[in-house]
Amino acid sequence: MHGASSGISSAMTLAHSRRFSTAPYPVNISLLSKQLIQLGRINNPDTFPEITHQKELKASSLTSKLDDCTGLDQIKQVHAHVIRQGHDQSCYIITKLIRTLTRLGVPMDPYPRRVMELVQFRNPFLWTAVIRGYAVQGNLSEAVSMYGCMRKEGITPVSFTFSALLKACGSVGDLSLGRQFHAQTFRLSGFCSVYVGNTMIDVYVKCGSMECARKVFDEMPERDVISWTELIAAYAKAGDMDSAAELFERLPKKDMVAWTAIVTGFVQNAKPQEALEYFNRMEKSGVLPDEVAVAGFISACAQLGASKYADRAVEIALKSGYSPSDHVVIGSALIDMYSKCGDVEEAVNVFESMNNKNVFSYSSMILGLAMHGRAREALDLFHYMVTQTTIKPNTVTFVGVLTACSHAGLVDQGRQIFASMQQTFGVEPTRDLYTCMVDLLGRAGRLQEALEVIKTMSVEPHGGVWGALLGACRIHKDPDVAEIAARHLFEIEPDVIGNYILLCNVYASAGDWEGVLSVRKLIKEKGLKKTPAVSWVVDENGQTHKFFPGNMNHPMSDKIQETLEELVKRLTVLGYEPDLSSVPYNASDDEKRSILICHTEKLALAFSLLTTSRDCEIKIMKNLRMCQDCHTFMRLASEVTGRVIIMRDNMRFHHFRSGACSCGDFW
Structure with a gap:
């Protein structure tokens, strides 16, 4: 990083060709004062009555009034008093004025720019206010030009100067210019602050240069929790959860933001079990989760499809102060969770209990009903x-x-x-x-x-x-x-x-x-590897049992096989005949039957029949689409066993009840 090019001058030349005069405009200050005072006469003279009736105000009072300004007319009125009282050359007050104009979205040209140009001896904070103003308004080229003019005046930038420019580079994804400003921080001593370092990390992350972001992090002499959290979130976003977890474990002090970053990172990368584990650790550490972390926990439960966790998700939300009826983010997440856990009725209950609904609430409920075959609703x-x-x-x-x-x-x-x-x-x-x-x-x-x-x-x-x-x-x-x-x-x-x-x-x-x-x-x-099929069920203790094709290593494998064979005999009486076309292999019919009987959802069904009471619904999750043979098998099994079987594959939910499926065999 230390060898980065410092071709910033060429960028500034391209950005803005005209020279910036170090001397103020040849304007009559007295005349300007009168003009600004005239501009300050707004329709409501009582906006700041204490200014109108008070002859003299201290600089601190003027800056305080700028903080209270909510419109351009008010700013001009305060500015008129700044000039009248001789504070128009005060870098401190004019800097505050320009930052207020920026806050209210007033274009930098001509008003804020001209106010700065009228100050004869400009300090780096005043320059930075103008640079930041252009950057915030999306005019990066003019911000770069102002930086060049400041350097021509011999003014040394401060850390806020670089943070403003670096943020602007990150917002437009200009990696080259970001590198150049990074190089400038090394040419000028004293810019290894945590704040600037964090901004550099942010630039490289937004520009997709994770290697540079990590190098900045590693070279920072001092780091804060933002440094760690920003990089953790960026590895998570890139899908590198191993690196994200490694950084998280090294983090000296883990606050709520850091915990949220790692939990949501695992959720976003389809690792729900890990997300739940880290959430549990967060609770044990005494850190109260925020709304995003709670929503992440709920999303992890949704990915697992484990309704066993649903009650705990609601309990956590309520304990954290996020009632689903009042917090639309939590309510929408619960709708999604219940839908994906096979309990669409509870999803409807959450939806109807919400005092405030938005497009996400409605969209989650509509999609939940759709995936359960309730198209009309x-x-x-x-x-x-x-x-x-x-x-x-x-x-x-x-x-x-x-x-x-x-x-x-x-x-x-x-x-x-x-x-x-x-x-x-x-x-x-x-x-x-x-x-x-x-x-x-x-x-x-x-x-x-x-x-x-x-x-x-x-x-x-x-x-x-x-x-x-x-x-x-x-x-x-x-x-x-x-x-x-x-x-x-x-x-x-x-x-x-x-x-x-x-x-x-x-x-x-x-x-x-x-x-x-x-x-x-x-x-x-x-050299492609097939994604192995897997089905899983969650028992009454919250333990997940996974089943793979033909894998009979489960402790109950013998009983599972016996149950399946007995079930096939019972289904045959109803006319079940294995659909051999569901096996994409040129094998004998007997071999195809052996393959079909070991499909993962059938193994999960047999296990559930062995381990659950007759009045319990059976819920099975699968990572791939269910084949035609398994669909027929589940439908008939629901009739001969009298059990409700809810099956989620990677396409939708199937509710098998009394020999019929909610999809109407159209899937």
């Missing part, structure tokens, strides 16, 4: 929102509404809603919304229409769009359209193995074993 809630409230739907809202239409096969209604988004509500069709439309048409078997939608998209399709089409080809066994979708996916996402597996499954369902072998050969050549 989701659409009714959307209609109520747009007709009976002032809340405007956003992209997430429409994702929920279109998902509801997709899962229920409501093609015409989905088309109408999609068409109304932009015209009626001003919501532009995004890639995610196009994905919903392709999924809607594809699930309904209208693959050519879905392909036509993609061809006419107003934005470039991403992997999600083509993936939705490929998934529909798997359902309807159409290898021709599947090849078109896969070709695009292999270009956009060449290393996402799920796309290859989907195409493989399409070929297998069509009996094209040569196609299956060609895809598997491609997977092997690329």
Whole structure:
């Protein structure tokens, strides 16, 4: 970092070509004073009556009045008294004046700039106020120009000068200019302050240069909790939770912000178990969680799909002073959690109890109803929102509404809603919304229409769009359209193995074993690893039990196998016949039956039947989409066992009850 280029002068030349005069404008001060006093005559002379009637005010009183200013007229009135009392050359007061003008959003040109230029002997704080003003208003080039003029006057900048410029560089993502100002801090001694160092870290993080951010951190002679927390949050955002956790453990004093950063980091990187562990440690350390940390805990519970944690999540929220009925962030998070834990009724209860609702509350509830197959209720809630409230739907809202239409096969209604988004509500069709439309048409078997939608998209399709089409080809066994979708996916996402597996499954369902072998050969050549299927259940003690394909290492594996075999016999009486097309392998029928019986959700079901009472709902979570055979198996199992089985895969929830599924076999 010490060898960074100091080509700041070239940047300043590019930013602003004209010279800045070190002498004030040739203006008659007395005349200017009269003009400003005239400007200070506002409609309400009693705004600051003590100024109007008091002949003389001390500098401290004038700066205090500037703090109270809420409009430009008030500032001009105070400024008039500044000039009248001879304080117009006071760097301290003029600096305060310019910062007040900046706070109120007054453009730097011409008023604040001219006020500064009239001061004959400008100090670094006055210069910094102007530099900061330009930076805050988004005029980085003029801020850089002012820095150059200050240096030409021989004025040495202060730490606030660099922090203002560095923040501006970070806000526009100008890494090159940020490096140049970083170099300037080394050329001028005494700028290794914690505040400047933290700002440098922020610049490099925002510009995506994590290596430089870490180097600044490592070279800082002194660090505070902000230094640590900022870098922890940035590794978390980059997905490097190992480094984030390592930094967190080294943090000498962990405050609420640091704990929140690490908890939410694990949540954002789909590591809910770790998030819960760190949240528990935070509680034990005596640190009271803030609203963001509580929402993070709730989101971790949602990812686990473990309703066992739901009551504790509510307890934590209430204990921390965040009642779901009064705090919309917590209420919305709980709606999402209950929905993803399979308890949509409780999600509805939370929604109805909320005193204040916003677009996130409605969107969470609409999506929750949609993923549980309650499409009509989701659409009714959307209609109520747009007709009976002032809340405007956003992209997430429409994702929920279109998902509801997709899962229920409501093609015409989905088309109408999609068409109304932009015209009626001003919501532009995004890639995610196009994905919903392709999924809607594809699930309904209208693959050519879905392909036509993609061809006419107003934005470039991403992997999600083509993936939705490929998934529909798997359902309807159409290898021709599947090849078109896969070709695009292999270009956009060449290393996402799920796309290859989907195409493989399409070929297998069509009996094209040569196609299956060609895809598997491609997977092997690329060295891609298949994501292992896993299903899990949470027992009454909150312990998670995971099941992998054919993995019979569970302590109860023998009993699980016996239970499955007995269950198959009972289902056969109802007409169950294994769907061998669900196995994408060119194997014998007996081998396919052996593979199917060891699917992870079936193992989880058998375990649950063994370990729960007959009046308990069985909740199973899976990381991949459930196959057709397992869907039929669960539906019939709910009839012969008399149990309610709630199954969440990576697409939606299925509620199996008395031999029927909430999806109506349309999924």
